[in-house]
Amino acid sequence: MSEQKNIVKRAYGAIKRRMTLTPDVEKQPVTDQKKFRIMLLTNRDSDNIGDQMIEACDIALIKTVMKNLNIPEDGYELVSRAASIVSKYVKAKNKDESLLKPARRKINECDLIIFGGAPVFNYKYQIFYERTAVTLELAQEYNKQVMFSAIGIEDYDEASPKCQRLKEALNLGCVKQITTRDGMEELSKYKENEKIHIEKVADPVVFAKQIFCDYTKVNHKKNKKVGLFVFRENGFVDNHIPFTGAEQAKLWKEITRILTEKGYNYELITSGYLKDEAFLDLLVRDYGFPEKKCVFNMNETEKLAQKIASYDAIISCRLHPNIVAYSMDIPAVSLIWNPKITGFYESIGYPERAIDVTTAKAEDIVEKMEDAMAQGIVKDNGYLMSVYRTLFEGIRDAIEWSDKTIQPYDYMTLTENLSHFSGTSEDEKEEKIKRKFRRTYNTLNDYQKKINKLNQKIKMLEKEKQQ
Secondary structure, three states, rough: HHHHHHHHHHHHHHHHHOOOOOOOOOOOOOOOOOEEEEEEEOOOOOHHHHHHHHHHHHHHHHHHHHHHOOHHHHHHEEEEEOOOOOOOOOOOOOOOHHHHHHHHHHHHHHEEEEEOOOOOOOOOOOOOHHHHHHHHHHHHHOOOEEEEEEOOOOOOOOOOOHHHHHHHHHOOOOEEEEOOOOHHHHHHOOOOOOOEEEEEEHHHHHHHHHHHHOOOOOOOOOEEEEEEEOOOOHHHHHHHOOHHHHHHHHHHHHHHHEEEEEOOEEEEEOOOOOHHHHHHHHHHHHHHOOOHHHHHOOOOHHOOOOHHHHOEEEEEEEEEHHHHHHHHHEEEEEEEEOOOHHHHHOOOHHHHHEEOOOOOHHHHHHHHHHHHHHHHHHHOOOHHHHHHHHHHHHHHHOOOOOOOOOOOOOOHHHHOOOOOOOOHHHHHHHHHHHHHHHHHHHHHHHHHHHHHHHHHHHHHHHHHOOO
């Protein structure tokens, strides 16, 4: 028997040992027990292309791990889904089993669940924490292993029932590994199960240059073009930073004036989030920014990669334009609205490139951008490899791989073997637009409901006044 057949046989044997079902729940038959099934859960259905890039880069890294382990393409199946496989209407108590059926089926059909970069720990303003907790409870019930890769983590709060609900689920036996890109101190407070491996790692998007290389040609002509990534109108205020939308508009006005005076070309752009694009439109309509300098309708990962590759530098608020630029060796500075901005720049060794908007002036920001352009970027391969190495180790252990002599690729071998992004299909493009429109409709409907309630209150007050 050939060596490859021996490898496949060992993989299949390990896979069969993992495929156990809970007897007292509704079962969905596994149609092909020869394939090791990985379910990747990310925020892939977000308008924010940064989240979509996480999905694309995670897929590439996982495929490369399987190649590294000598598992052929027909020996495994990788299914990517939105992290919200559990309905938002599922409650912690008195769970409606009919709402859990889709999640049960999806979890039952896989052998390993990998959460990648999604806001699955968020409990302060979102309900994602509960959906994550239920997903983990189902994984425990079905005896499925779970990994969290390069997760962003909110603050830990001992007094918050929501936070403690999440903590309890995270320490279930099904959870084998949790890595974070920016919240190691908080993560260590979540951990009570000593068997769970935790570590700080790079964001998978640090490999965007290699993964999106078929769609980008990094600019080496130095045409003094700068990408300016704007943020939603109340984005800073919503994150407890006293910096209004009007102040943000004024800051961008000053930055564009200074850039023009210094001979730079510029574009105002977003990473696709609906409210960011709404603010970009507001800059044109209410603040007089030239429309020809604005890039609208950012909906595809490859388009964002192409745009960033065309710049000599960027100034951004959102995190992932900074990470893509870093991957492509394009200098960037960022306006701080969240600790993850500071965390990223500290991780790559350039903390001064994260800027406090409440104290910095436009002149300071442009000066820091030019300093970054003059200094360039020096990368630490150990930091870059951390996200791949931990994925490799977690997947290898989940498969119960008997050959412990296989080591993760080194940096050069990894970059040579990374799977390339295959592009956004026409159906996917249509689905992205549909999701964005439906979110717009939902926002408009919510506003209309509020208007209707206010109108009813006005009528009641007028009626009371007449009496």
